[in-house]
Amino acid sequence: MNTSESAEKLRGWFTGRLPEGWFEGPPEVVLDREEVSVVGRLPEPTLAEDVSDTERAAVLAGQIQRFREETRDQRIAIAREAEHRFGHKVSWGAACGDEREMFTTLSVPVMTRLRQSERRVLDTLVDAGVARSRSDALAWCVRLVGKNTDEWLGELRNALEYVERARAAGPNP
Known part of the structure; x- marks a missing residue:
């Protein structure tokens, strides 16, 4: 399913x-x-x-x-x-x-690999008191992106539903 x-x-x-x-x-x-x-x-x-x-x-x-x-x-x-x-x-x-x-x-823990410039963004948020840890800073960034790109993410999710339907309609291996 x-x-x-x-x-x-x-x-x-x-x-x-x-x-x-x-x-x-x-x-x-x-x-x-x-x-x-x-x-x-x-x-x-x-x-x-x-x-x-x-x-x-x-x-x-x-x-x-x-x-x-x-x-x-x-x-x-x-x-x-x-x-x-x-x-x-x-x-x-x-x-x-x-x-x-x-x-x-x-x-839920999520593994990620970040370059130094990306880690510095997280460390800046921690140093400024916006977040308690790198993990909190990354969650803050994800929420900010989600809030500011809701329409785009919605369109992307809709497109993925079409892809899933096309896969399901295709031949079964």
Whole structure:
């Protein structure tokens, strides 16, 4: 089964398995080699028009925190089922309004080879206090690139899905 089919199967399973009323619509389910992330959109509370941005953000964060606490045991049970069934760790998160929070995520070591000029970039970030270590500095760089190139990375991921479908449609060796 290719990655696209696996992701579709996971999305379908989580959409069918999660209790009704947890989220507005189906959850966002993202699969990589080690982890499945499940993020659902919570209903936005009705607020007075004169609520400040600070108070609004706090209310939304509170909604997310309440959901996290109230669903913890069920989320753990569902994650165990999914991990047994699909062989991937499950991470949870929620979004409400423009607030988004991941409750659990894996931190997976990744081997890389960097030249001195690249290591110096990481060391500068560490020396400046932007990151605690080279590992944190590299993660910071990856997040920055991901944030600033979301559209390009999305197009690349879509292109890879077409390649996977073409491979799957071809003759089997």
